[in-house]
Each structure stands twice: as structure tokens, then as C-alpha cells.
Amino acid sequence: MVGKVIYAVIGGGSLLFWTATSQMGWDPGGKSYKLPPSVRQSPGGYRSFFFWHAGYQAGK
Amino acid sequence: MTVGCPSCGAPVEFKAGSSVAVVCANCKFCVVRSDRDIRLVGKVAELAATDSPLYVGLSGTFRGMGYRIVGRQQLDHGQGPWDEWYCSFSDGRWGWLAEAQGRYYFTFAVQPPAIPYDHAVLGHQIVVNNQPFTVAEKGSGQFVTFEGELPVVGTPGEYFGYIDISGPNGTFGTLDYGQGSGYAPEEAYVGYIVPFQELGLPFDPNAKRLAAMAGGASAGPEGTALKCPNCGGNLECKAPGATKRIACPYCNSMLDASSGPLKWLEVLEQQQTIPKIPIGAQGQIHALIGEAVETGHAPVWTVIGYMTKACNVDGSWYYWDEYLLYETTRGFRFLTEQNGHWSIVVPIEAGSVQVGQVFDDVATWRGMQFKKFSQVEATVTRVLGEFYWSVEIGEESEAREYIHPQKGLSLGREHEHDEYGDREEINWTVAHYVDPKKLYEAFGQKSAPPSPYGVAPNQPNAAKQSAKTIGLMSLGFFALWIVCFIMAAGSAKEKTVYEETIDLPLPAEDPVEDADEPSGKKEKPEPAFFSEKFKIPVGSNVQAEIVANQLQNSYLWVGMALINEKTQEVFEMEAEASYYAGVTDGESWSEGSPRQTTSVGGLSPGTYVLRLQPVTDSPTMCSAPGTTCPTSFKIKLKNDMAIIWPGILSLLLFLITPIIALVRMGAFESKRWADSTVRSSSD
Numbered sequence: 001m002v003g004k005v006i007y008a009v010i011g012g013g014s015l016l017f018w019t020a021t022s023q024m025g026w027d028p029g030g031k032s033y034k035l036p037p038s039v040r041q042s043p044g045g046y047r048s049f050f051f052w053h054a055g056y057q058a059g060k
Numbered sequence: 061m062t063v064g065c066p067s068c069g070a071p072v073e074f075k076a077g078s079s080v081a082v083v084c085a086n087c088k089f090c091v092v093r094s095d096r097d098i099r100l101v102g103k104v105a106e107l108a109a110t111d112s113p114l115y116v117g118l119s120g121t122f123r124g125m126g127y128r129i130v131g132r133q134q135l136d137h138g139q140g141p142w143d144e145w146y147c148s149f150s151d152g153r154w155g156w157l158a159e160a161q162g163r164y165y166f167t168f169a170v171q172p173p174a175i176p177y178d179h180a181v182l183g184h185q186i187v188v189n190n191q192p193f194t195v196a197e198k199g200s201g202q203f204v205t206f207e208g209e210l211p212v213v214g215t216p217g218e219y220f221g222y223i224d225i226s227g228p229n230g231t232f233g234t235l236d237y238g239q240g241s242g243y244a245p246e247e248a249y250v251g252y253i254v255p256f257q258e259l260g261l262p263f264d265p266n267a268k269r270l271a272a273m274a275g276g277a278s279a280g281p282e283g284t285a286l287k288c289p290n291c292g293g294n295l296e297c298k299a300p301g302a303t304k305r306i307a308c309p310y311c312n313s314m315l316d317a318s319s320g321p322l323k324w325l326e327v328l329e330q331q332q333t334i335p336k337i338p339i340g341a342q343g344q345i346h347a348l349i350g351e352a353v354e355t356g357h358a359p360v361w362t363v364i365g366y367m368t369k370a371c372n373v374d375g376s377w378y379y380w381d382e383y384l385l386y387e388t389t390r391g392f393r394f395l396t397e398q399n400g401h402w403s404i405v406v407p408i409e410a411g412s413v414q415v416g417q418v419f420d421d422v423a424t425w426r427g428m429q430f431k432k433f434s435q436v437e438a439t440v441t442r443v444l445g446e447f448y449w450s451v452e453i454g455e456e457s458e459a460r461e462y463i464h465p466q467k468g469l470s471l472g473r474e475h476e477h478d479e480y481g482d483r484e485e486i487n488w489t490v491a492h493y494v495d496p497k498k499l500y501e502a503f504g505q506k507s508a509p510p511s512p513y514g515v516a517p518n519q520p521n522a523a524k525q526s527a528k529t530i531g532l533m534s535l536g537f538f539a540l541w542i543v544c545f546i547m548a549a550g551s552a553k554e555k556t557v558y559e560e561t562i563d564l565p566l567p568a569e570d571p572v573e574d575a576d577e578p579s580g581k582k583e584k585p586e587p588a589f590f591s592e593k594f595k596i597p598v599g600s601n602v603q604a605e606i607v608a609n610q611l612q613n614s615y616l617w618v619g620m621a622l623i624n625e626k627t628q629e630v631f632e633m634e635a636e637a638s639y640y641a642g643v644t645d646g647e648s649w650s651e652g653s654p655r656q657t658t659s660v661g662g663l664s665p666g667t668y669v670l671r672l673q674p675v676t677d678s679p680t681m682c683s684a685p686g687t688t689c690p691t692s693f694k695i696k697l698k699n700d701m702a703i704i705w706p707g708i709l710s711l712l713l714f715l716i717t718p719i720i721a722l723v724r725m726g727a728f729e730s731k732r733w734a735d736s737t738v739r740s741s742s743d
Contacts, residue, residue: 025600027661
């Protein structure tokens with residue numbers, strides 16, 4: 001009985017989760033953050049080398 | 061009709077119109093009448109005492125029709141005498157009333173079928189009086205003597221072959237073959253198995269027998285104490301009308317209780333034993349097997365006998381216990397116990413079971429199919445208490461078991477040979493698997509029952525019921541899954557919002573000074589690409605696809621960042637395309653793909669800029685033989701893609717869970733059938 005209740009909860013929960021993620025467009029891939037204030041205050045400031053060099057690890 | 065006895069002249073009355081023979085009460089000669097004359101047949105022997113509660117002259121009512129017992133014939137088939145009572149009904153009919161093992165059988169003459177004795181096979185079906193019956197017993201008997209009147213003339217001492225047949229719904233019959241086999245029956249009788257209460261007789265059938273067992277003392281209430289003739293120990297007899305053997309618990313003696321006072325037979329060579337449910341325990345078991353009973357008249361069953369049986373399979377001995385239960389109105393039942401598993405065993409009519417005539421792998425009862433599970437020779441190894449047959453230590457019988465969990469059918473087959481010839485008999489019972497704790501509670505046992513181990517043949521498969529429920533739940537979930545899939549796929553716009561082909565390598569960046577670096581050192585930034593602004597219309601996810609051209613034994617890694625112009629939010633992702641191929645030991649191989657996708661979610665609608673930072677092999681590596689580094693790559697961004705990955709996880713759950721339930725169910729069945737002596741679970 002307990003097993004069936006757990007299955008019902010997990011099964012129903014997984015379908016609800018799917019419905020919610022597809023409606024919200026949530027995707028586990030990637031990451032997001034806000035630009036630091038100094039960069040944001042300067043239009044196009046995100047194009048500066050130092051922003052990406054300091055906080056962004058590129059390459060292999 | 062009254063005539064003078066041709067022997068002594070005393071008046072002899074044929075009270076019933078159907079009577080053909082009558083015993084002269086004065087000189088004990090048998091007087092027979094025919095259409096032409098009255099004649100003597102011979103002197104009849106004294107009747108053997110059988111302690112039957114019935115007697116000539118007794119009146120009763122059967123199914124609304126009054127009857128009177130006008131005669132009695134006594135027969136014998138080597139197991140001791142038995143009586144058949146000739147009854148004359150008020151509507152002119154006549155029939156036979158027989159008694160055996162505490163049950164009564166009313167039968168009436170029908171047209172004999174044209175079935176030779178040797179053609180009737182035990183357990184097979186025949187048709188008598190347009191009704192199907194199963195051959196339940198074949199044997200020979202001897203007409204010993206009679207009293208009162210009879211409808212047919214029998215010669216005392218004459219042997220006859222007989223077949224007892226059993227039909228559905230309590231019907232019963234007997235075929236009388238007279239002298240020798242190979243002939244059609246001379247007479248046939250068909251009728252019913254009748255509880256004593258339906259005979260309409262105004263007395264307790266057990267009181268007389270109990271008094272006889274006690275040596276002629278006046279009958280007391282049911283269970284009146286008797287004394288063992290060997291040790292003098294007090295004994296109780298719960299079923300005096302049917303009990304044939306009593307095993308004394310004090311001196312381990314077997315006593316004969318079939319007729320007259322109790323007689324000592326032998327000391328039993330057996331270990332003293334203590335039954336798990338003691339002799340004398342009482343309980344109501346109808347609820348355990350789903351049996352309907354009248355409110356306020358629930359039968360109370362008493363444990364009156366206990367035995368241990370054993371069988372040998374492949375050199376190993378297996379033991380089980382059987383408890384004989386008795387109830388005054390319903391007769392006998394059994395409890396069986398093996399390895400802590402309990403079943404309530406109820407006798408059923410042989411005619412209610414159908415088994416294949418050629419292949420006996422399946423038996424059908426009440427529309428249920430039972431698979432054959434075992435066929436063994438069962439031997440009695442211990443006895444205690446009372447029994448309605450002449451049980452002996454070492455007694456053997458063939459036992460065949462069929463199962464339809466949580467029920468089982470058992471076929472018991474006995475074969476004996478004595479001075480009367482061969483006697484064969486079959487008995488069918490149905491075993492209901494019961495919960496040990498509930499059984500102990502029903503019999504008022506305070507101790508806990510022994511824990512069951514292993515799997516009993518008729519034990520219900522809890523995993524099977526669970527698998528059915530899980531299967532249904534999975535079907536329901538799958539239906540909902542389809543709905544979710546339609547919603548997820550149907551609502552996704554999947555619009556391309558940006559597409560570009562970028563040449564490699566990117567133009568080098570000029571060195572720049574770091575204002576925070578006091579030495580004024582200049583850094584050379586890694587090349588990056590910034591796109592023109594583009595719109596992302598739907599607040600959802602973005603999928604990026606990169607396709608690198610001319611990729612051979614190399615890679616292209618692209619770091620991507622989407623920057624929302626208004627909110628300054630950055631969404632990062634990365635993808636790596638690679639392709640490697642070669643020949644090793646004469647076999648070619650390849651791995652990787654020049655096309656890769658990645659995605660990021662949670663974007664709000666707005667204007668975005670895409671930053672790309674591609675990385676590939678160094679120029680030195682690119683110039684190695686067989687290596688081609690990409691000279692360009694294509695990037696495509698799509699907005700609002702259908703999110704399927706949670707659905708794939710759900711689908712795996714809905715597939716794996718029922719598979720696990722099926723595996724558990726199969727494992728239980730494998731354990732069950734591992735003990736079968738006739739087949740495996742794969743059959």
C-alpha cells in the first residue's frame with residue numbers, strides 16, 4: 001500500500017513538474033546572473049574585456 | 061397385504077405396495093411374493109449391531125413428503141457392515157436411505173445406464189438418468205441379511221459389484237452390478253446427500269452411538285466422557301455417529317470406535333506430539349473462507365483429531381500436519397499446516413470437479429481452473445484424537461494437488477484389496493489459504509502462530525495484486541503523459557531568432573591596459589564575437605545549435621552568453637563540437653559530431669546581444685596530418701523550444717515501476733513452483 005502511495009505521489013508529481021517547467025520555460029542547462037553595477041551603468045559596458053576576463057572562464 | 065408364512069403359518073404383512081420380500085417376525089424366514097405365488101427363500105442371519113439411530117417403523121418427512129422406514133438390508137464390503145433403509149413414501153414412491161461418515165443419502169430407482177463395470181473409470185464422468193456424474197468409488201460388497209420388507213430380493217451371502225457416483229449440487233448415485241463385472245448394472249439409484257436435519261426425524265442421532273461406546277451406559281450430552289479400555293483415561297468423543305478410531309492421548313493406544321463399546325486395537329509406535337491447536341479447541345471459521353452463514357447460527361468447529369503426514373520426494377521427506385474439525389450440522393473439515401502456512405480444507409462432491417480425461421494437468425471447479433502442482437504418496441506418521449475412518453500409522457494414499465491461489469484442490473485416492481475384491485475411492489477437497497494470526501484468533505489461541513517461511517502452493521501472491529494495481533496506475537499515468545506531451549509540444553513556438561555563420565579564426569584583439577594593474581601591463585584579450593541586437597519574443601528557453609564545418613580530428617568549443625540589453629541579465633551556455641576518426645587494427649572508427657546543441661532557460665522577452673567565444677586546436681595541432689580545424693561555424697538560436705526532458709524521466713518511471721512489480725511477482729511464483737513435483741513456473 002505504501003509503495004503504491006509513493007508511486008502515485010512521485011508519478012503525479014513528475015507530471016506536474018513537467019507541466020510547470022514547460023509553461024515556465026525552465027531549463028537546467030546554462031546559468032544566469034546580473035551584470036555588476038559598474039558594467040550596467042556603462043552602455044555597452046558588457047563588451048569590455050575586463051568584465052569577461054575577470055569573471056568568465058573561457059576555453060578548455 | 062397379509063399372508064400366512066409358508067414356514068410357520070404366522071401372519072406376514074407386506075406393508076408397502078412395492079415390497080417384494082419380507083422377514084417373518086416369528087421364524088425369521090424370508091417370504092417372497094410374485095404375481096403367481098408366495099414362497100420361501102431361506103432363513104436370514106442375525107443383524108450385526110451398527111448403532112444406527114434409525115430403525116424399522118420410524119417415520120419422518122423429507123422435502124415435504126412423509127415416509128416410513130419399512131425395511132433394512134445389511135451389507136458389507138470388508139470395512140464393516142453398513143445399513144441401507146428401505147423407505148416407503150406417502151405418495152407411493154419408495155427409496156433407499158443410507159448413512160456413512162455421519163452423512164445420509166436418499167436415493168431413488170432410475171433406469172440403469174448401459175455402462176459395463178470395467179468401462180467406468182474412477183474420476184471420469186458418466187451419464188445416469190440424463191445427468192453427468194463422476195465415478196467416486198468402485199468396489200464389491202456382500203448382501204448379509206435384512207429385516208422388515210425389501211423392494212428387491214437378495215440372496216444372503218451374495219456378492220455384488222457397485223459403483224458410487226457423485227454429481228454437482230449434492231447429488232449422489234449408486235449402480236448395483238449384481239454378480240460379476242462386464243455387465244450393465246442391474247439397478248441404478250440416484251438421489252441426494254442429505255443433512256440429518258432434513259430427514260425430519262425427532263431425535264439426536266449421536267446419543268445412541270455415544271451410549272454404545274460407553275458400554276451401554278445411558279447417553280449423556282455431546283462429548284460425554286468415555287474411558288479408554290486400556291488405561292482408563294477419560295476420553296471425549298465429539299462425533300460419536302461417525303467416529304471409527306480414537307487415539308488415546310494417555311497411553312498412545314488406538315481404539316476401535318466403529319461399533320459397540322470402545323475396543324483396544326494396538327499401542328501406536330509414534331512420538332508423543334503436541335498439536336499447535338489443541339484437541340478440543342473451538343472456533344468459528346466461516347469468516348476466514350468467506351462462507352455465508354445464518355445470522356445468529358454461526359457454526360462452531362471443534363478440533364477432534366490431529367495427524368502428521370509425510371511424503372518422500374527425490375529422497376527427501378516432507379511433513380505436514382492435519383487437524384480434523386467437526387461440527388454437528390456440517391460434518392467434517394480439516395486444517396492443514398506446513399512451514400507455518402495454514403489452510404482450511406472443505407470436502408466437496410467429486411461430481412463438482414472436472415478433470416481432463418486424458419491430460420489431467422488442469423482441474424475445473426466452480427468455473428475456476430486449477431493447475432496441477434503435485435502428485436505424491438502420503439503416509440500417516442502420527443495420530444491423536446478421533447477419526448471417522450479406520451486410520452492407521454503407515455496408511456498410504458495417493459494425493460494430487462491442484463492450485464488456484466488462494467485456493468487449492470486436493471484429490472485423495474485410495475485403493476484396497478481384500479476378500480471382497482478391489483475397492484477404489486476418490487475424494488476431493490478444496491483448501492482455502494488463511495492468515496495464521498486470524499486463524500489463531502478464531503480458535504482463541506493466545507500464543508502467536510509460528511512465522512511462515514517459504515511459499516505455500518495455494519498462498520496468494522501479494523505481489524500479483526500489487527502488480528495489477530501498479531499496471532493500472534501506469535496506464536493512467538501514461539494517458540496523462542500523453543496529455544502533458546501534447547501540451548508541451550503544442551504550446552512551444554520554436555522560433556528561430558538568430559542565425560549567423562562566423563568565420564574562424566576571429567580577428568585578434570588589440571592589447572588593452574588594465575586600470576587596476578599599477579605596472580601598466582597590457583593584456584591581450586581572447587577573441588570574442590558580439591552579434592547585432594535581436595529580439596527574443598517569448599519568455600522561455602533558448603536553444604543554441606552550432607555546426608562546425610570541415611572538422612576532422614579536432615574540436616570547436618563555443619562559450620555563449622546572451623545579454624538582455626534592458627535588464628542586463630546574462631544567460632550563459634556552452635557547446636563543444638568534435639569529430640575524430642581513424643583506423644585501428646584494420647577497423648575504422650569514428651566518434652563525435654560536428655553538430656551540437658545546448659540550451660538555457662528562464663529568459664524574459666526582450667532585446668538581446670549574443671557574445672561568442674570559440675576555441676579550437678592550436679595552429680600547430682591543426683597542421684598535423686589528418687587534422688582539419690574548422691574554418692567557420694554556423695550558430696542558430698531558437699526560442700521557446702518544447703521541454704521534453706522531464707517527460708522522458710517520467711516515462712522511464714512509468715516503465716520501470718511496472719517492470720519491477722512484474723519481476724517481484726515472477727520471483728514469488730518461481731519460489732512457489734520450485735516445490736512442485738510436476739511442473740515449473742515456465743509451464
